[in-house]
Amino acid sequence: xxxxxxxxxxxxxxxxxxxxxxxxxxxxxxxxxxxxxxxxxxxxxxxxxxxxxxxxxxxxxxxxxxxxxxxxxxxxxxxxxxxxxxxxxxxxxxxxxxxxxxxxxxxxxxxxxxxxxxxxxxxxxxxxxxxxxxxxxxxxxxxxxxxxxxxxxxxxxxxxxxxxxxxxxxxxxxxxxxxxxxxxxxxxxxxxxxxxxxxxxxxxxxxxxxx
Amino acid sequence: xxxxxxxxxxxxxxxxxxxxxxxxxxxxxxxxxxxxxxxxxxxxxxxxxxxxxxxxxxxxxxxxxxxxxxxxxxxxxxxxxxxxxxxxxxxxxxxxxxxxxxxxxxxxxxxxxxxxxxxxxxxxxxxxxxxxxxxxxxxxxxxxxxxxxxxxxxxxxxxxxxxxxxxxxxxxxxxxxxxxxxxxxxx
Numbered sequence: 529x530x531x532x533x534x535x536x537x538x539x540x541x542x543x544x545x546x547x548x549x550x551x552x553x554x555x556x557x558x559x560x561x562x563x564x565x566x567x568x569x570x571x572x573x574x575x576x577x578x579x580x581x582x583x584x585x586x587x588x589x590x591x592x593x594x595x596x597x598x599x600x601x602x603x604x605x606x607x608x609x610x611x612x613x614x615x616x617x618x619x620x621x622x623x624x625x626x627x628x629x630x631x632x633x634x635x636x637x638x639x640x641x642x643x644x645x646x647x648x649x650x651x652x653x654x655x656x657x658x659x660x661x662x663x664x665x666x667x668x669x670x671x672x673x674x675x676x677x678x679x680x681x682x683x684x685x686x687x688x689x690x691x692x693x694x695x696x697x698x699x700x701x702x703x704x705x706x707x708x709x710x711x712x713x714x715x716x717x718x719x720x721x722x723x724x725x726x727x728x729x730x731x732x733x734x735x736x737x738x739x
Numbered sequence: 740x741x742x743x744x745x746x747x748x749x750x751x752x753x754x755x756x757x758x759x760x761x762x763x764x765x766x767x768x769x770x771x772x773x774x775x776x777x778x779x780x781x782x783x784x785x786x787x788x789x790x791x792x793x794x795x796x797x798x799x800x801x802x803x804x805x806x807x808x809x810x811x812x813x814x815x816x817x818x819x820x821x822x823x824x825x826x827x828x829x830x831x832x833x834x835x836x837x838x839x840x841x842x843x844x845x846x847x848x849x850x851x852x853x854x855x856x857x858x859x860x861x862x863x864x865x866x867x868x869x870x871x872x873x874x875x876x877x878x879x880x881x882x883x884x885x886x887x888x889x890x891x892x893x894x895x896x897x898x899x900x901x902x903x904x905x906x907x908x909x910x911x912x913x914x915x916x917x918x919x920x921x922x923x924x925x926x
Contacts, residue, residue: 541913545894569920576919580888583869588771589785593763596789600756600796614800615752 532566533559540570544577633715645672650681656692660699669703690714744808751799759799763792766809769890770816776885777820779874787823791816813890813900817882824878872922880915887912 533539539556542548548556560567589595613620643656650664656675660666664681671688679699686703687694694705708717744765750758770791775784794815795802802811855871863871873881886897898908 541909541916544916545909545912547894572920572924573916576916576923577888579923580869580873580884580919582865583776583873583889584866586768586772586775588767588788592767592771592785592788593760595785596763596767596792597756597760599789599793600759601793 532563536563536566537569540566540573544573633718643673643675645675646670657695662699688717741807745804748799748802748804748808751796759796762795762808766792766812769809770812773813773816773885773890774820776870776873776889777817777878777881778823779870783823787819788816791819794819807896810896810899813886813892814902817886817900821878821882824881872919875922876915876918880911880918883908883911884915884919 533555536556536559539548539552539559542552543556560570645651645653645658646669648666648668648670650661650666652659652661658670658672658675658677660677660679660681660683662680665684666681667684669685669688670677670683671690672692673690674692675689676693676695677687677689678695679701682700682702684702687701687705688708689706690708692707694707706717708714744762747758747762751762767788771784771788774788774791775781778784778787791812795812802808860868860871873885876884882901883897886892886900887894892900894905894908894912898905901908903911
């Protein structure tokens with residue numbers, strides 16, 4: 529009676545998997561020639577493989593593609609937008625930022641429909657009109673929103689009028705006069721002021737470091 | 740082939756559904772065959788293969804285009820098949836007596852389902868018999884055997900499809916082969 533090497537089943541499996549090296553293959557062949565039991569087992573296994581491989585190839589039904597496409601979720605506009613957002617996260621973020629920023633600015637502009645002006649002593653208000661009375665001197669810058677300005681006395685400073693008019697009169701203004709009427713100008717003005725403020729901060733920083 | 744498929748995938752991602760029809764055209768037979776061999780039923784095979792394509796379509800943006808598309812598809816399909824097989828398994832107690840029978844419990848019923856009488860096996864046609872023997876394999880071995888011997892895929896690809904280490908795939912194929920040998924001992 530032959531004693532079979534312990535690894536003979538393993539060798540058979542390697543052989544059937546198609547990953548056996550030549551020396552192992554030699555070893556297996558020699559053993560199978562001398563051992564009828566193992567030969568029978570090997571033949572049964574390879575017959576099994578041949579049997580399974582004899583399974584004929586099967587084709588999908590002829591309407592398979594059509595039916596599959598019918599089951600797909602319909603491409604919706606929203607899906608397209610979502611996919612675009614997913615593919616361009618930076619652009620999406622930038623677009624959202626711009627949208628929010630512009631909304632904020634315009635809302636600000638529209639909310640400021642109330643009549644208001646810089647508080648200064650000596651100023652007289654008549655309805656929607658701010659008046660610097662004759663003989664009085666106002667020192668400092670003056671901003672009037674949603675109202676008009678009439679200067680009869682003297683104003684030592686700059687004037688800014690938003691959505692209003694400077695009504696020419698006999699008064700004296702030592703600074704610049706600026707009238708802002710439209711949303712776009714208001715935006716431009718805000719930006720300009722922002723830069724001026726930023727520049728002022730940098731300048732003070734510079735002078736501090738220079739000190 | 741892969742470059743061609745990737746081009747179509749790019750189109751699908753951009754929203755072109757027709758490009759996906761071309762992908763289905765390319766892989767329909769392979770995928771249907773795997774499902775049929777796993778499930779042993781034409782209606783179910785069609786249903787699961789379509790479901791697999793649908794999932795691939797919905798999740799196409801998660802597919803890594805450096806990999807092989809067919810591997811990804813096979814993976815979706817085999818997972819769906821295994822789920823379906825497990826759901827079909829009865830979850831009632833084996834000891835419970837089958838209603839309307841006397842002394843017949845689920846053990847005897849399963850034994851009946853599992854093994855046909857020999858004369859019936861002899862009357863089966865070869866193709867029918869192949870499918871019958873495959874469907875008797877435990878689902879763990881069935882997937883590996885179908886991918887190896889019906890689809891004739893390399894072991895490395897099978898290991899990727901089943902998400903198992905190469906060694907485990909080999910073991911499953913060896914055990915599956917051995918189980919089939921025993922089932923076929925009367926052939």
